[in-house]
Amino acid sequence: xxxxxxxxxxxxxxxxxxxxxxxxxxxxxxxxxxxxxxxxxxxxxxxxxxxxxxxxxxxxxxxxxxxxxxxxxxxxxxxxxxxxxxxxxxxxxxxxxxxxxxxxxxxxxxxxxxxxxxxxxxxxxxxxxxxxxxxxxxxxxxxxxxxxxxxxxxxxxxxxxxxxxxxxx
Numbered sequence: 001x002x003x004x005x006x007x008x009x010x011x012x013x014x015x016x017x018x019x020x021x022x023x024x025x026x027x028x029x030x031x032x033x034x035x036x037x038x039x040x041x042x043x044x045x046x047x048x049x050x051x052x053x054x055x056x057x058x059x060x061x062x063x064x065x066x067x068x069x070x071x072x073x074x075x076x077x078x079x080x081x082x083x084x085x086x087x088x089x090x091x092x093x094x095x096x097x098x099x100x101x102x103x104x105x106x107x108x109x110x111x112x113x114x115x116x117x118x119x120x121x122x123x124x125x126x127x128x129x130x131x132x133x134x135x136x137x138x139x140x141x142x143x144x145x146x147x148x149x150x151x152x153x154x155x156x157x158x159x160x161x162x163x164x165x166x167x168x169x
Contacts, residue, residue: 009097015090028088101157101163
């Protein structure tokens with residue numbers, strides 16, 4: 001790990017906020033519970049959108065209708081995940097910031113957010129954007145398949161954070 005990440009992690013661990021999070025016994029389990037519940041909302045919403053785009057469910061509903069119903073849940077819940085995840089990082093910076101699973105999780109999160117934004121941008125231009133041509137249908141299905149795989153990989157990477165010993169990694 002780079003020295004600057006180590007230095008930042010050490011500084012963050014020494015802050016009063018980190019000490020408070022670590023010393024109040026109910027904070028970390030409560031925040032972890034909220035984080036997990038938020039993950040379930042994102043996963044459910046992403047799954048329903050992606051399965052519709054892939055043509056597995058709700059074929060009679062336009063893609064835009066399903067996206068309009070579930071995408072706001074993803075964006076709002078990502079804010080909750082940002083806040084709860086930040087709290088967990090402040091409380092235990094060495095566990096996350098130095099962890100390769102955390103780095104992988106954050107990298108995949110950036111990619112899935114960019115893909116989701118690009119998918120949403122197409123729908124903002126035209127509600128039937130992903131349904132108007134064979135090329136766009138294939139593109140939409142490709143984005144749906146990739147984002148679905150990324151969301152699952154993000155969940156796995158998040159769980160692996162607890163099982164990777166950063167001192168030996």
